Amino acid sequence: MLTDEYVKKVYAQVEKRDGDQPEFLQAVREVFESLQPVVEKHPEYEANGVLERLVEPERVVKFRVAWVDDSGKVQVNRGYRVQFNSAIGPYKGGLRFHPTVNEGVIKFLGFEQILKNSLTTLPMGGGKGGSDFDPKGKSDAEVMRFCQAFMTELSRHIGQFTDVPAGDINVGAREIGYLFGQYKRIRDEYSGVLTGKGLEFGGSLARTEATGYGLCYYTAEALRVLRNDSFEGKTVVISGSGNVAIFATEKAQALGAKVVTASDSNGYVYDPNGIQLDVVKDIKLGHRGRIKEYAERVPGAEYHEGCKGVWTVPCDIALPCATQNEIDGESAEALVKNGCKVVCEGANMPSTPEAIEVYQKNGLLYGPAKAANAGGVAVSGLEMSQNSYRLSWTFEETDAKLKSIMESIVANSLAAAKEYGEEGDLMAGANIAGFVKVADAMVAQGVL
The missing domain is CATH 1.10.285.10 (Glutamate Dehydrogenase, chain A, domain 3)
Structure with a gap:
């Protein structure tokens, strides 16, 4: 209220x-x-x-992206960059390529990014961008031509001391590489203008894993401080099968949990024996397949059409890692009914207000996205530092810094809540x- x-x-x-x-x-x-x-x-x-x-927002940039597909036909998409707040550092936030992208979606993401970046303690302001372009089903050549057209316009609005974009949904290593190459060609300079770059040209070790690993570091610390508990022996439901979900699964398993689900926009798989991550990585990172293939390859696994059913699977911990508003009030009630005690968010704003109300009413440990999924932008900030120094840290060094940042977010959040009468x-x-x-x-x- x-x-x-x-x-x-x-x-x-x-x-x-x-x-x-x-x-x-x-x-x-x-x-x-x-x-x-x-x-x-x-x-x-x-x-x-x-x-x-x-x-x-301090600035909203909206532009036309015209490119030519493999059949020689001209395609036109819309591009966006919302530079929301630069009070504590240059604008920082990902680029999302997805048909649902519009100005309102980019503004919600950019607004959340202001507070998320602040929580990392690193000097980064809030921004976000993207396009309604859908890379799914496109050839590498088409994705390259789109990225080059997109960056041709975006390049005049960004820079390593002004605005440093990164990846988000459907913008991974391939897209960042094409975007960086075009920026370098247009500006004739080699700078840390994008994060999530390949290791060969200024990227950071642990950046790919950062959001998923950071989500688990945050959840583990919240469990330790608030519940005197851990991931050990817990059953975990995770939605999504992109980078965030894959590496959240990897770290949760390393911390002793059994992850039993994965999903994509078509449906979800349930594996009561625990998700075989090598199979998911081969499907999603190896050849960009659909998650239903998992059930065809792994005995005992079940595939179900539709994404919403993933929240009916009994679990101790739920880590939504797919997209905004994927858990509504009904799904939250199903989680509670089936024994869930913890929800920490790997996606951006994956819970509706009705879902959050259910969590709070039933006393669940709830970690909001702007805190729980800040690991990605935290390591992006560390990548910016490495680019400025012209050096690279080891995986272990970067991972240790990430873990420390996520634990400090839990501590600082609890301290602020206590100061203003919202303890815990x-x-x-x-x-x-x-x-x-x-x-x-x-x-x-x-x-x-």
């Missing part, structure tokens, strides 16, 4: 201006509900219009801890 008059006034302005952007409104409201005790304690935030400025609430704590750092910087820098 929004009760503070200042918060209500600003949210009403957002509804009026952006009423056609439901994902963005959802993200703003969830954060604003947590920030009410903060703005009541800090009148300088209202005096400096911090909330009004926080919800309005990881969601409120993440929103507050991320916000205060950005808000103080915005006040110090004047009205911009």
Whole structure:
């Protein structure tokens, strides 16, 4: 509930201006509900219009991307880059290539990115971008031509001290390579303008694994601090089968858990004996296949059409790693009914407000995306540091830094929650801890 008059006034302005952007409104409201005790304690935030400025991007770039497919036909997509807030560092956030991408989706992701980046303690502002282009079913040559066309426009708006994009859904090593090559050709400079690069040209070890590993480091630390518990012996349900899901599965298994599911946009597989990760990696990273192939290759595994059923599988821990709003109230109730005690988010905003209400009502340990999946951007920040120094850290060095960052996010979130009367609430704590750092910087820098 929004009760503070200042918060209500600003949210009403957002509804009026952006009423056609439901994902963005959802993200703003969830954060604003947590920030009410903060703005009541800090009148300088209202005096400096911090909330009004926080919800309005510093810059929104929207552009046409024209490219030619393999049959010689001209295709036109829309490209976006939302540079949301640079109070604590250059804009930083991924690029998403997916048919569902529109300005509202990119704005919700960019808004979340402000607080997520702040939580890492690294000097990075919030931004996000992408296109409604779908790489699925496209040849490598078509993906290359699209990426080159996309970067031709984007290149004039980014730079290693201005805005440093990375990957997101459907933007992996292949796409980042094509984007980086085109930027280098246009600007005639070799800089750390993108993260998630190949190891041969400035990438960081552990970046591919970072979001999934970081999710498990965060979950393990939250379990230790709040429940005196661990992954050991737990049954885990994970959605998705991209990088985040694959490496969350890998780390959860290493920490002693049994992961029993994987999914994609068509359906999910359930393996009661535990997911065989080498098979999933071969399907998804080896030849970009569909997850149903797993059930054809692994005896005892079941394939089910549709994604929603994955949340009916009995488990101790659920790690949603697919996409926004994949768990609704009904799915959350199914999780609770089947014994789930922990939900930590690897995807961006995968739980609807109704689902979060179910978690809280039933006392689940809930780790919100902006905290739990910050490992990816944390290692992106570490990649930026390595590029600036012109050196590379070992996998073990980077992984240790990642683990430390994720554990500090849990500690800082719990400390912020306690300070503002929300003790033990990881969601409120993440929103507050991320916000205060950005808000103080915005006040110090004047009205911009």
